[in-house]
Amino acid sequence: MSSPVRIALDVMGGDHGADVVLPGAALALTRHPDIRFLLFGDETKIRAILARHPKLAEASSIVHTDVVVTMEDKPSQALRRGRKVSSMWKAIDAVRLHEADCAVSAGNTGALMAMAKVNLKTMEGISRPAIACLWPTLRGESVVLDVGASIGATAQHLVDMAVMGAAMARIVFDIEKPKVGLLNVGVEEIKGVEEVKEAGATLKAAEHPGLDYRGFVEGNDIGRGVVDVVVTEGFSGNIALKTAEGTAKQFAELLRGVMRSSLMAKIGYLFARGAFALLREKLDPRKSNGGVFLGLNGVVIKSHGGTDAEGFASAIDIGYDMVRYALLSRIEAGIKGRPRAGTSPDGDGSADGAASSELQVSS
Amino acid sequence: MSSPVRIALDVMGGDHGADVVLPGAALALTRHPDIRFLLFGDETKIRAILARHPKLAEASSIVHTDVVVTMEDKPSQALRRGRKVSSMWKAIDAVRLHEADCAVSAGNTGALMAMAKVNLKTMEGISRPAIACLWPTLRGESVVLDVGASIGATAQHLVDMAVMGAAMARIVFDIEKPKVGLLNVGVEEIKGVEEVKEAGATLKAAEHPGLDYRGFVEGNDIGRGVVDVVVTEGFSGNIALKTAEGTAKQFAELLRGVMRSSLMAKIGYLFARGAFALLREKLDPRKSNGGVFLGLNGVVIKSHGGTDAEGFASAIDIGYDMVRYALLSRIEAGIKGRPRAGTSPDGDGSADGAASSELQVSS
Numbered sequence: 001m002s003s004p005v006r007i008a009l010d011v012m013g014g015d016h017g018a019d020v021v022l023p024g025a026a027l028a029l030t031r032h033p034d035i036r037f038l039l040f041g042d043e044t045k046i047r048a049i050l051a052r053h054p055k056l057a058e059a060s061s062i063v064h065t066d067v068v069v070t071m072e073d074k075p076s077q078a079l080r081r082g083r084k085v086s087s088m089w090k091a092i093d094a095v096r097l098h099e100a101d102c103a104v105s106a107g108n109t110g111a112l113m114a115m116a117k118v119n120l121k122t123m124e125g126i127s128r129p130a131i132a133c134l135w136p137t138l139r140g141e142s143v144v145l146d147v148g149a150s151i152g153a154t155a156q157h158l159v160d161m162a163v164m165g166a167a168m169a170r171i172v173f174d175i176e177k178p179k180v181g182l183l184n185v186g187v188e189e190i191k192g193v194e195e196v197k198e199a200g201a202t203l204k205a206a207e208h209p210g211l212d213y214r215g216f217v218e219g220n221d222i223g224r225g226v227v228d229v230v231v232t233e234g235f236s237g238n239i240a241l242k243t244a245e246g247t248a249k250q251f252a253e254l255l256r257g258v259m260r261s262s263l264m265a266k267i268g269y270l271f272a273r274g275a276f277a278l279l280r281e282k283l284d285p286r287k288s289n290g291g292v293f294l295g296l297n298g299v300v301i302k303s304h305g306g307t308d309a310e311g312f313a314s315a316i317d318i319g320y321d322m323v324r325y326a327l328l329s330r331i332e333a334g335i336k337g338r339p340r341a342g343t344s345p346d347g348d349g350s351a352d353g354a355a356s357s358e359l360q361v362s363s
Numbered sequence: 364m365s366s367p368v369r370i371a372l373d374v375m376g377g378d379h380g381a382d383v384v385l386p387g388a389a390l391a392l393t394r395h396p397d398i399r400f401l402l403f404g405d406e407t408k409i410r411a412i413l414a415r416h417p418k419l420a421e422a423s424s425i426v427h428t429d430v431v432v433t434m435e436d437k438p439s440q441a442l443r444r445g446r447k448v449s450s451m452w453k454a455i456d457a458v459r460l461h462e463a464d465c466a467v468s469a470g471n472t473g474a475l476m477a478m479a480k481v482n483l484k485t486m487e488g489i490s491r492p493a494i495a496c497l498w499p500t501l502r503g504e505s506v507v508l509d510v511g512a513s514i515g516a517t518a519q520h521l522v523d524m525a526v527m528g529a530a531m532a533r534i535v536f537d538i539e540k541p542k543v544g545l546l547n548v549g550v551e552e553i554k555g556v557e558e559v560k561e562a563g564a565t566l567k568a569a570e571h572p573g574l575d576y577r578g579f580v581e582g583n584d585i586g587r588g589v590v591d592v593v594v595t596e597g598f599s600g601n602i603a604l605k606t607a608e609g610t611a612k613q614f615a616e617l618l619r620g621v622m623r624s625s626l627m628a629k630i631g632y633l634f635a636r637g638a639f640a641l642l643r644e645k646l647d648p649r650k651s652n653g654g655v656f657l658g659l660n661g662v663v664i665k666s667h668g669g670t671d672a673e674g675f676a677s678a679i680d681i682g683y684d685m686v687r688y689a690l691l692s693r694i695e696a697g698i699k700g701r702p703r704a705g706t707s708p709d710g711d712g713s714a715d716g717a718a719s720s721e722l723q724v725s726s
Contacts, residue, residue, distance in 0.1 A: 219605025242582025265638035272631025
């Protein structure tokens with residue numbers, strides 16, 4: 001059997017902290033008995049809960065921390081207050097120190113990304129990280145990125161995201177050449193921003209061996225699952241994700257409303273309750289919980305802050321897979337052979353552009 | 364009784380042309396007997412269909428046109444081939460010539476917007492138009508703009524859209540001070556692009572009498588209906604709209620699937636079929652069909668290309684309301700008293716900025 005996967009948990013993160021994180025870890029452990037946990041947080045609290053989870057206790061080491069990054073902390077506040085001392089920082093730091101293979105936190109996204117960036121730094125050749133999520137579709141799931149790490153991607157950022165997203169998709173879907181699409185708008189007159197067009201031309205010309213570039217996709221194509229990886233800039237990606245979540249909730253609420261609207265509907269509901277349970281299962285947001293930070297020197301997974309143990313376990317599962325199937329070296333390999341965004345200068349004149357052009361040797 | 368509302372129809376536009384447009388017009392006429400139609404298209408075809416709609420025939424004049432803008436025409440092609448001669452151009456031209464109060468087309472969005480811009484020009488004080496749609500929410504509907512007219516709005520464009528969207532919302536929802544929100548992302552670290560922040564600060568400081576600015580909203584707030592008007596830039600707006608459409612379809616397909624998954628589910632469906640009919644009605648995209656072009660010297664409505672007569676009638680209905688309740692003069696009044704985007708220079712150095720700064724006298 002291969003060596004265990006060591007996962008660092010920010011036990012204090014999220015709306016419910018240890019009360020969700022530890023039962024979630026216990027659940028993930030039943031599915032992956034080869035996980036070893038490093039638990040960062042209030043030791044007394046952790047020990048009290050571990051008493052009810054002997055198997056988890058056996059698989060875990062505890063590192064006491066006093067400082068908690070709250071859901072309201074701004075990234076700058078979190079760094080000021082929590083650097084080196086918070087459970088969130090320490091979990092990430094364990095990855096940097098190679099004491100853990102991956103960190104999972106349900107703490108606030110901005111703080112987690114800021115700490116991960118400061119502590120782990122971006123990978124060689126990558127100028128900035130992205131957050132990828134698994135998006136439930138009619139055909140299964142797709143990887144969608146960036147859902148909110150950075151705003152305003154250059155063509156090269158988009159190309160890099162295509163490569164990183166494909167590396168993740170190879171693991172999650174176990175396919176050699178994931179289909180990749182660039183999110184764009186369908187109005188002929190304006191057909192996309194320059195960066196998206198340039199990234200599209202670059203990906204098309206490059207024929208990168210690690211991905212099958214399928215051109216532009218529109219918002220309605222995401223849910224149809226026409227590609228395995230949807231690449232977009234962080235502002236539009238975040239808005240797409242939240243809008244889809246909102247629409248799904250809206251639909252569910254409408255459905256609940258009409259099923260209570262008459263006696264016949266209520267009787268129908270009783271007959272069909274197995275079908276409704278199936279629907280709930282298919283739509284269960286907990287199953288696709290876990291945003292993967294891509295482009296850092298380490299694997300960091302962000303769980304939804306308000307999720308329950310089942311949802312947190314899913315976030316651990318995805319971290320486990322990313323480690324077990326070597327996300328980082330797959331990204332490294334992909335980035336080495338990645339296409340460079342065409343004729344136009346890379347980047348936007350910021351340090352990003354300069355940093356990545358130094359690495360152009362490999363293209 | 365007030366004077367009739369004169370509506371110019373691009374009879375040849377859309378996937379089905381006259382076969383949908385004319386029955387749609389007949390339907391709208393039953394709801395608004397004071398409409399007079401100007402029909403632009405193939406006269407023989409039109410007369411054949413009008414023979415089955417005597418009331419519509421009575422309320423209509425026909426102008427024969429030979430050229431049809433297809434759904435595949437790029438805006439530039441459409442202008443080259445269709446300028447002055449196509450049914451689409453002629454319908455818009457009737458608005459310019461004050462022969463009609465409004466034009467409705469199911470033709471392709473890019474071509475329609477290009478022709479409308481070239482022919483009608485933007486209103487004084489507005490540097491570019493936007494497309495607003497009615498978005499079904501849990502509380503009813505909201506106005507969302509821009510869903511795809513232009514990409515990359517400046518702070519001033521966003522402020523102008525807030526004012527124009529509020530003018531439209533006052534008509535549609537019959538409220539004096541519509542609640543307005545700016546679409547943004549919820550990740551603390553990056554909290555929005557500069558333009559959105561600046562527009563937010565301007566709207567907050569200005570306390571424009573025509574709208575109640577409520578700050579930033581996120582993608583999931585649209586479906587909840589937390590504000591009456593959601594303002595965003597065209598790229599993200601188009602992606603949000605298409606993503607929501609895709610998610611709704613995905614949900615509906617899942618629901619259909621589970622209701623066929625067992626005998627019990629099928630029996631349940633039979634009992635609850637009234638409830639499902641109600642759900643379909645609530646989700647009927649035809650009822651909110653009709654994108655309103657805002658910021659032009661004339662009212663132009665874009666219908667979905669693939670809609671049916673009921674859907675096209677909805678697009679006519681919204682055009683009717685925009686004319687009857689004086690959209691243009693409401694926008695004019697709003698724009699006169701609109702806030703100017705703060706300290707930073709308006710526009711992006713293009714002609715847009717120059718054009719609107721000339722009009723700063725009224726601020």
